[in-house]
Amino acid sequence: MALLWAAGGPAQAQDAAPNDPAAAARIAAEMLGEATHALDEADGAASRVKALTQTVRAFEAGLRAMRVGLRGAAIQEQAVAGDLASREEEIAQLLGVLSSIGATPGPVTLLHPAGPVGTARSGMILADVTPALNARAAQLRARLEELSALRALQQSAADTLAEGLASAQAARAALSQAIADRTDLPRRFTEDPVKTALLIASAESLDGFASGLSQIAVDETPGSLPGIEDRKGQLPLPVQGRILRRAGEADAAGITRPGIVMAAPPRAVVTTPAAATLRYHGPLLDYGNVAILEPQAGILLVFAGMDVVYGQIGQVLPGGSPVGLMAGVGRSGTDNDDEIVPSELLEAATEWTQTLYIEVRQDNTAVDPALWFKTDKDE
Template identity: 55%
Template sequence: MKLLSAFAASLLWAIPAQGQTDPSQAALEAAAMLEQASIALTEADSARDRVRALTGTIQAYEAGLAAMREGLRKAATREAQLTAELRAREKDVAQLLGVLQTIETTAPPVLMLHPSGPLGAARTGMMLSEVTPGLNAKAEALAKDLQEVQTLRILQQNAADTLTQGLSGVQDARTRLSEAIADRTDLPRRFVEDPVRTAILISSTETLDGFASGLAEISEGEIAETDASISDRKGDISLPVQGILLHRAGETDAAGVTRPGLVLGTRPRALVASPTAATIRYRGPLLDLGNLVILEPQPGLLFVFSGLQEVYGEPGQVIPEGTPVGLMPGETPEIGAILSTTSDGTGTDRSETLYIEVRQDNSPVDPESWFRTDKDG
């Protein structure tokens, strides 16, 4: 009985705290998000506003894929943790199973016999009555851990199909979105761009400052006035893309460059959307900034988003809040890469960078005075 008590004491290891996120449940919820996005994609073509419907679909896919990556990362970590714990306790587990098997197969009268007579038998019975529930509890915990490992492995094995469908769906949605934006004719215009004047302005300027100050010169005629205002949202405007903050305004980056804007790390091919209703003042390549979009949400205020691969819309159009203005560059990771790395939880899968500059009365101001950056996507 001393040996039995020692087994019981050694096997009362801690059970994981309640309230922690269940990795398998998180991954299953992500799969459900991708399924809902797939349904939304089939309904988008019949929607009255195809651009809005497809934008929501792409954002749903992006959120679902991000959640799936995170769920698989946590599932892999949890499986490794459980496997290591079980291997470390192989000897204890074997002893536990042996004791439980002995208790279950030994007849009660034999179990109660003791060399020291009735008093020893009584003591033995009391010890068994105290130890057996603990042993049963540990056996149940062991069975639960083994079942969790099996569930996590099955989930990861089945994830390839879910990810394949999700990646295919979001690529299809991006293609349809490009077509829907090209076909859109219902947006109001404040001006019509003059391509010749735009080309002259681009060739005659060497800085973003110079280009921004000459934007009024690229129209064929007068630019219609507007009384649009977003001043009441100052400091609380959402970022235009899901990402993590890499550099704040005025910080020097790895290349030794200091800029007045902020830099976000995004996933490849992430959708960039207008954070407010705004006029597109320019979109296209400029200097060394790559493809960029310049939006004017209110007179005298410009939002500059650069580092895009594809840009949407036409200069002069007034676009609603949430309208796509471009896609980030890069290649979507292959299924094997996602399953093998499943991200490390530190944002290393945000391989693309979006530069955001805010200009007020033709001078750069801190973007964080307008945008909310406390929540990274």
């Protein structure tokens, strides 16, 4: 059930938020409730790592949807408040008229200096004006009630978001522990740490490092995994996010790379698109934390820019296994990014604050990842 929410919930919340922030918040709350239920059931799952990975992704979707709802409520509140502020003079005049009418004794309002005829005419005028005054007062009352409801909605949604963030942190911690406790994965080779250190120190580029990866393997089992040739162009992207730059597109500094850059949410989990051998993980050059996967002989998948990396070099990871987490909005390596709704998320109208670099290397030559991954739409 959590997977269904993860797949469709954020889009539903995005559609609902502009017109009905309450509906978006309700959708998000249901998503977070499903994710919490999945977290409770993960302990009994046959594959705890898989169950927790799905749970973390369900929380990611729910938290994004809740931020969408909160952002919609904040925008609508600003619009209502701005409308009321622009009508201050009109509101003051209306309140003055209503107050004067309410404070005047009934018999006095029925008298007029011009006598009975003047009194009749003033009564007719008052009868015509009163409905309009009442309508304006009702409209004002409705706007004030809307403003109050939006503020209450934001507080309620913020409380739900805080609970969801705490549960998401618990799910990530449980996932990290489950990965550390996992002992059932096959291992194709062991790593020579000295050779790894020498390769890192001597590498001047990703090309050079990738070409020397075979040097760090000790007692490698011959052969290859079944491979991914039959899934070319259909591999799922490793993180829930959207394509920011495609292969060969220059960044703000004018630098081009042969891979793609994905924008992803804070603390998003990065997973293997297919079963693969973990050839390397750790810091590398200026790429940050890197994971290099080998789904078949001659093909390498490079994921760079994560805050946390999982697994042991030489392990064979099943498809959909977590290989790392993106950084948060706050300090790297902490969960201080979870400040309910960071101001930059509200102001920029986006929660995609982290970037993951994805490169595919075939026979030690970089190729366009779009040839292998399903990138025809934002993920």
